[in-house]
Amino acid sequence: MKSMRLLLIALCTLSAQQPAFEPQFTPAGELLLPKDYRDWIFLTSGLGMTYGPAASTTPDNPRFDNVFVNPSSYRAFLDTGKWPDKTLFILEIRQSMGKGSINNGGHFQTGVVSVEAALKDVGRFPQRWAYFGFGRGDKSQPAPAASSCNTCHSKNAAVENTFVQFYPTLLEIATRKGTLNPSYATNDAGH
Amino acid sequence: MKSMRLLLIALCTLSAQQPAFEPQFTPAGELLLPKDYRDWIFLTSGLGMTYGPAASTTPDNPRFDNVFVNPSSYRAFLDTGKWPDKTLFILEIRQSMGKGSINNGGHFQTGVVSVEAALKDVGRFPQRWAYFGFGRGDKSQPAPAASSCNTCHSKNAAVENTFVQFYPTLLEIATRKGTLNPSYATNDAGH
Numbered sequence: 409m410k411s412m413r414l415l416l417i418a419l420c421t422l423s424a425q426q427p428a429f430e431p432q433f434t435p436a437g438e439l440l441l442p443k444d445y446r447d448w449i450f451l452t453s454g455l456g457m458t459y460g461p462a463a464s465t466t467p468d469n470p471r472f473d474n475v476f477v478n479p480s481s482y483r484a485f486l487d488t489g490k491w492p493d494k495t496l497f498i499l500e501i502r503q504s505m506g507k508g509s510i511n512n513g514g515h516f517q518t519g520v521v522s523v524e525a526a527l528k529d530v531g532r533f534p535q536r537w538a539y540f541g542f543g544r545g546d547k548s549q550p551a552p553a554a555s556s557c558n559t560c561h562s563k564n565a566a567v568e569n570t571f572v573q574f575y576p577t578l579l580e581i582a583t584r585k586g587t588l589n590p591s592y593a594t595n596d597a598g599h
Numbered sequence: 600m601k602s603m604r605l606l607l608i609a610l611c612t613l614s615a616q617q618p619a620f621e622p623q624f625t626p627a628g629e630l631l632l633p634k635d636y637r638d639w640i641f642l643t644s645g646l647g648m649t650y651g652p653a654a655s656t657t658p659d660n661p662r663f664d665n666v667f668v669n670p671s672s673y674r675a676f677l678d679t680g681k682w683p684d685k686t687l688f689i690l691e692i693r694q695s696m697g698k699g700s701i702n703n704g705g706h707f708q709t710g711v712v713s714v715e716a717a718l719k720d721v722g723r724f725p726q727r728w729a730y731f732g733f734g735r736g737d738k739s740q741p742a743p744a745a746s747s748c749n750t751c752h753s754k755n756a757a758v759e760n761t762f763v764q765f766y767p768t769l770l771e772i773a774t775r776k777g778t779l780n781p782s783y784a785t786n787d788a789g790h
Binding site for chain 2: 454455459461463474514560
């Protein structure tokens, strides 16, 4: 009975563990958009964020961008301040409205415009992180390694290639764990 | 061996099930803010939303509000378009910034200003839903049953007392399941 009890404990522990996240690709190398990304961990939402020169006028209905990350990578980041291999970020871009129902000012979110992703996969991508634009579809080839996505993220991101400077709960953790990129810590932090 | 195998399956199933969500109260009847609400399901984020008359000028740094709901209630809503008893919404209000790091336009999220909550508990509250303001603290008495929160939510919400009209993924579900409040369906839907 004792060995049976140990077996029971081992099997139950195994069944309760969540499987490690594994991004899915088509045979042609396209990343499949995970259907359940809205159930993932929310990192932040911005409205009308502009990395290039600011527009001279503010649009009436700027776009929201919601950022999600797969839960197991989020838990690893809470522990270490770093992203494990196979970390997948989803950027969901939505239209906004100002007046609607009882809302008279500011903006709320409406329909999806497009979806993008960033994936860390050190075996698949020599540049470690790759970027994907799904549009309204469900699969995408990675952007070329020399794309503007790669260039901007590798140059300006606060932790590895990720814009943790815009994820307030994670910026605190990376700062405490000492995992900010040296270039970010020197130039941006505290400004 | 057969009965042992059945027992094993039953125990493993039990261990893999998530416990039902149970809001926690102090002996004085204050709701405790769940520490892990950022790991819950994200419903939407708005910026500078205004339910009263619109301000004559837009503030430079309006506030974001992020809405989270406990995962088991979210899954029930996906199935039924209704909220089970003990559904807890968290509204996290954050400051915004415009210029920072590489961002030159629009707004991104920074520190928490305050946290609020809405709880459905039909045994505890005669009005079924109650509203809580935590500020920066971790516990709160419910607002009085005749508070402006209760009045506005019960009058204007799209599903029960909840502003599903501002949660785009859930609005689709409630519309399909036919669970929109009649007053909302008559006055607001499609406008």
